[in-house]
Amino acid sequence: MKSHLPEQLYLYSPVWLQNVLVSIYGNIERERRYGGEHSVFLKHLRGNKFLTLQENNTLQKKLLTATLDNATRNVPAYQHLRSDQPDLSLFPLLDRQQVANNTKQFISSKFDVSNLIALYTGGSSASPLKVYISKMTRQKTYSFWQLFYDNMGFNIGDRKASFVGRKLQEPDNNLPPFWRYNIADKQLLFSSYHMEEANLPLYVDKLNEFKPKVVEGYPFSVYRIAEHILNNSLTLSFTPAGISTSSENFSKHHRKVIESAFQCRVFDQYGSAESVVFASECAHGTMHIEPEYGILEVLTETGEITPTGKGELIATTLLNDAMPLIRYRIGDLGVITEESCLCGRGTSVLKELHGKVGAVVINEGRQAPTAAIAIAFEYLEGIKNAQIIQNEPNAVIVKLVKKSDFNPKSEEFMIWELRKMLGESLKINVEYVNDIPPEPNGKYKMVVQNVYQ
Numbered sequence: 168m169k170s171h172l173p174e175q176l177y178l179y180s181p182v183w184l185q186n187v188l189v190s191i192y193g194n195i196e197r198e199r200r201y202g203g204e205h206s207v208f209l210k211h212l213r214g215n216k217f218l219t220l221q222e223n224n225t226l227q228k229k230l231l232t233a234t235l236d237n238a239t240r241n242v243p244a245y246q247h248l249r250s251d252q253p254d255l256s257l258f259p260l261l262d263r264q265q266v267a268n269n270t271k272q273f274i275s276s277k278f279d280v281s282n283l284i285a286l287y288t289g290g291s292s293a294s295p296l297k298v299y300i301s302k303m304t305r306q307k308t309y310s311f312w313q314l315f316y317d318n319m320g321f322n323i324g325d326r327k328a329s330f331v332g333r334k335l336q337e338p339d340n341n342l343p344p345f346w347r348y349n350i351a352d353k354q355l356l357f358s359s360y361h362m363e364e365a366n367l368p369l370y371v372d373k374l375n376e377f378k379p380k381v382v383e384g385y386p387f388s389v390y391r392i393a394e395h396i397l398n399n400s401l402t403l404s405f406t407p408a409g410i411s412t413s414s415e416n417f418s419k420h421h422r423k424v425i426e427s428a429f430q431c432r433v434f435d436q437y438g439s440a441e442s443v444v445f446a447s448e449c450a451h452g453t454m455h456i457e458p459e460y461g462i463l464e465v466l467t468e469t470g471e472i473t474p475t476g477k478g479e480l481i482a483t484t485l486l487n488d489a490m491p492l493i494r495y496r497i498g499d500l501g502v503i504t505e506e507s508c509l510c511g512r513g514t515s516v517l518k519e520l521h522g523k524v525g526a527v528v529i530n531e532g533r534q535a536p537t538a539a540i541a542i543a544f545e546y547l548e549g550i551k552n553a554q555i556i557q558n559e560p561n562a563v564i565v566k567l568v569k570k571s572d573f574n575p576k577s578e579e580f581m582i583w584e585l586r587k588m589l590g591e592s593l594k595i596n597v598e599y600v601n602d603i604p605p606e607p608n609g610k611y612k613m614v615v616q617n618v619y620q
Contacts, residue, residue, distance in 0.1 A: 178337055185335070186348050189356065193349035200309040201323060203302065209310040212459065216314065220505060220513035223458040230459060230485040231255060237275060238491045244272040245493065255483065255494070260466070262496045264551070266441075267296045274299055278489045287545040288440035295547050298441050301489045308442065308486070311457055315447040318434055319409030321381045327354045328374060330384030330392070332539030334360070338590040343369050355379065359388045359539060360588050363532035367395040375404040382429065383411035387527060387536045390421045393428035409434045415537060416520060437517060443482035443492050446517045453508040454517040461485050463515065464494070465503050474515070477502045529619050530561050530589040537614045543584035544613070549573030552603045555585075556615040562594035566603055 177188055218226065235253040238245040248257055266273055274280060283299040300308075313323065321327070335347050335358040345358040345366060355377050357370060370392055374382075382389060389410060396403065407429055413436040422433050436447040437454065445460040456463050464472050466479040472494075482497045500521040508516065527534045544553045551568040558564065565581065582595055 174334065178334070182344065182347075186350075189347045190350040193351035193354065197323075197351050199302070200306065203306045205306040205310050208307045209313050212310055212314050213317070215459070217511050218458075218513055220515075223513055227458050227462060227485065231462065231483070234483070234485055234488070234491055235493070237277070237488050238493060241275040241277050242273060242491060243276075244269065245491075255462075256472075258483075258493045260481065260494050260496055261492060263296055263498065266298075266492065266495075267551075270297055270299075273492065274490050275488060283489050286440045286442070288541070295545055295550055295553075296441070298487075298492075299490045300442055300487050304442060304487050304489065308445070308460075311445045311460055314457075315434070315436055316381070316411070318447070318449050319381055319411070321408055324353060325380040326377065327352065328357060328377060328379035328382045328384075329354055330357045330359055330382070330388035332359060332385065332536075332542055332588075334358075334587055336361075338533050338586075338588055339592075341366070344373070345369065346373055357384075357388075359385060360533050360535060362388065362391050362534060364395070365532075367392065371396060371401060371403075378405035380408050381411055382407050383413075385536045385539065386412040386415045386417040386421060386425070386435075387534075389425055390417070391534070393425040396428040397424060403429065407431050411436065413438065437520060439482070439497055441482075441484075441492055441495060441497070442487040442490075443484040443495050443497060444480075449508065449510040449512065451509045453510065453512075454520075455508070455512050455514045456503070456517055458514055459485060463503060463517070465501075466496075475503045475505055477519075527616060527619070528555060528557050528563060528589060528614060530593045533589050535585075535588040539588060540585075540614055543581050543588070547577040547581060550577060553581075554603050554613060554615065556617065557619075558617045560618060561592060562596070565595060565597045566600050567597060568601065568603055569599055 177185060180188065215226070235255065239249040239253045240246070245258070278301060280299065283301060284305055286298045286300060288296050288298070316322065333356060335345070335356060338360045341361060343366070345361040347356050348354070349356060355373070362370065389412065395401070409431055410425055410429055410433045412433055425433055432450065434448045435454070438445045443461045444463055445457045446454050446463070448454050462483040462485065464474055464481040465476045466472055466481050467476055468478060472481060478500065480497050480499045480501050482495050483493045484491050501517055502519040504516045504518045506516055506518070527536050528540060540555060544550070547553065549570045549572040551570050553568070554566045556564045556566065563585070567578070578597055585595060586593055
């Protein structure tokens with residue numbers, strides 16, 4: 168169970184000390200992310216950026232062979248598939264619940280678990296999952312992030328404004344400032360939980376003062392700022408090189424509003440905490456699937472698995488050798504093509520991503536988007552699935568499906584997290600159910616918003 172203590176100590180500290188703590192943590196993370204193999208691997212990725220599709224396919228086959236060989240030799244869940252030439256087609260489809268229920272079986276014996284990094288994800292289905300990666304995999308992952316940032320001419324150390332799910336102050340504390348500064352990365356972190364209409368002018372003023380080169384965050388947090396700018400005929404005193412979005416699906420309307428307000432392009436990114444796929448938009452709006460990060464396939468309606476087409480997305484990591492997930496059902500629907508792009512890159516393309524537009528939970532003007540709500544469910548012990556439903560203002564129903572090893576303290580932790588995001592006045596009714604049925608499209612919906620459409 169995750170401890171509340173470090174976060175509580177931070178929240179009880181004065182603002183000046185919170186800025187110091189944010190900067191100290193930022194400096195530690197900077198070393199973890201950009202040390203070791205990061206620079207060398209980034210140089211490698213930049214050198215391979217404009218390989219042809221055929222060259223990338225050849226490179227992928229080589230990486231896949233190494234991945235499957237490692238899996239069948241060293242990963243208990245795959246050792247029964249051992250052969251001199253393991254083939255991807257021999258691997259069965261793998262779903263989230265299988266991994267969640269048998270985590271240790273998917274960890275390579277080449278690694279000491281105590282030396283690995285544990286990543287927690289609630290995902291859009293709110294089914295808690297823990298995935299392990301090595302320190303090197305983390306560094307390489309941030310090389311892919313920098314390759315993405317290259318499209319905006321942004322480098323680590325340039326000014327960045329971030330609208331993400333971090334708790335910078337108590338939701339009930341409605342006194343500015345609603346931001347904290349990470350001096351190590353020249354990063355201004357904005358609270359996504361205090362974006363009430365009355366506070367938005369302060370957000371815009373601070374952005375104008377800070378003048379970030381890039382604005383990043385959950386699309387619906389950035390959209391809220393953009394909508395306020397346009398509705399009040401405001402003008403920014405700076406023009407970002409780009410808006411970096413991730414973690415939520417959003418519509419063309421939302422993109423248009425954001426781009427109109429900030430007068431720059433939105434660059435969206437698609438990935439997962441399971442470390443199986445990394446895709447991102449170039450300057451021409453094409454979502455390129457990074458060939459050295461993972462392989463993305465399509466499970467069609469007829470049950471066939473194909474490299475292109477429309478259907479459920481199936482991912483195989485080429486990067487995470489500590490816990491390689493192979494033919495993993497990532498839980499999204501989409502369209503994959505091999506069309507050419509004006510940017511010159513020869514990769515497979517994620518042409519469409521058919522996910523739900525991210526819902527939000529609202530309490531007294533405070534909003535928590537789907538990606539932030541997932542945090543409350545990430546550390547639930549003994550929970551198979553979860554869903555939060557808002558049928559009336561300032562109140563929610565949380566449905567939980569228990570497993571045999573359910574820990575009652577999980578409920579307390581979840582309630583603490585939700586109220587931390589949305590305020591103590593939020594009424595929370597927890598219901599334990601036998602099952603949470605999927606939507607008609609087969610996907611599970613973590614947030615059901617029936618009040619604020």
